Amino acid sequence: MKITYLGHATLLIETKKKKLIIDPFISGNPLAKDQFIVENINVDYILVTHAHQDHVLDVQDIAEANPTAKLISNFEIVTYFSKYGIEGHPMNHGGSWDFDFGRVTMVNAWHSSSFADGTYGGNPAGFVIESEDKAIYIAGDTGLTLDMKLIPLFAKLNLAVLPIGDNFTMGPDSASIAADFVECDKVLGYHYDTFDLIKINHEKAKDVFNKGGKELILLPIGESIEI
Ligand code: NI
Numbered sequence: 255m256k257i258t259y260l261g262h263a264t265l266l267i268e269t270k271k272k273k274l275i276i277d278p279f280i281s282g283n284p285l286a287k288d289q290f291i292v293e294n295i296n297v298d299y300i301l302v303t304h305a306h307q308d309h310v311l312d313v314q315d316i317a318e319a320n321p322t323a324k325l326i327s328n329f330e331i332v333t334y335f336s337k338y339g340i341e342g343h344p345m346n347h348g349g350s351w352d353f354d355f356g357r358v359t360m361v362n363a364w365h366s367s368s369f370a371d372g373t374y375g376g377n378p379a380g381f382v383i384e385s386e387d388k389a390i391y392i393a394g395d396t397g398l399t400l401d402m403k404l405i406p407l408f409a410k411l412n413l414a415v416l417p418i419g420d421n422f423t424m425g426p427d428s429a430s431i432a433a434d435f436v437e438c439d440k441v442l443g444y445h446y447d448t449f450d451l452i453k454i455n456h457e458k459a460k461d462v463f464n465k466g467g468k469e470l471i472l473l474p475i476g477e478s479i480e481i
């Protein structure tokens with residue numbers, strides 16, 4: 255799997271067969287909007303963790319540019335976007351489904367989830383994605399929660415993507431503990447620096463993980479890692 259950081263909580267995941275975008279928020283991201291043309295992003299699936307604007311802003315534009323792309327999210331978010339003609343696969347917490355690129359399990363996140371217009375967005379989630387004998391945990395927006403100790407029961411992880419921007423989600427200290435809970439030493443940090451309220455010191459954050467024997471990867475926007 256190739257994982258490309260598109261800024262904030264937006265990831266592009268490429269398996270041998272399919273392309274997935276997670277939580278598309280590019281046109282509203284001051285750090286990313288000049289780097290990508292949303293309409294030119296080719297994907298087969300759009301995965302959404304929760305309904306907040308900084309996770310769904312570009313769902314509609316990407317879906318329109320990719321008419322065969324399918325939205326994978328909770329029931330409420332899939333229902334919301336179905337009104338705009340977007341085809342979706344609804345899931346809910348604790349459920350797994352085998353897609354043509356691999357298996358997705360929707361897992362708990364401790365956060366909130368409502369659309370910008372106030373519509374209820376269901377409960378916020380994270381995803382465990384298993385594909386090509388690799389497994390990745392995408393935490394979504396969340397605080398540290400004991401539920402993370404369940405993740406190793408679903409899959410042995412090769413990478414954990416954890417929010418580290420603090421204030422709205424975990425900061426580096428909690429995220430380092432989360433890495434222990436999910437039993438994964440390799441962490442890709444996300445949901446940081448986009449806005450003043452989530453600006454962090456990169457070196458300090460990396461030190462927190464290093465001290466715990468773990469690696470925190472902070473990718474420049476547009477760069478990729480392979481797992
Ligand atoms: Ni959020």
Ligand code: MN
Binds near residue numbers: 263308309395422445
């Ligand atoms: Mn967010």
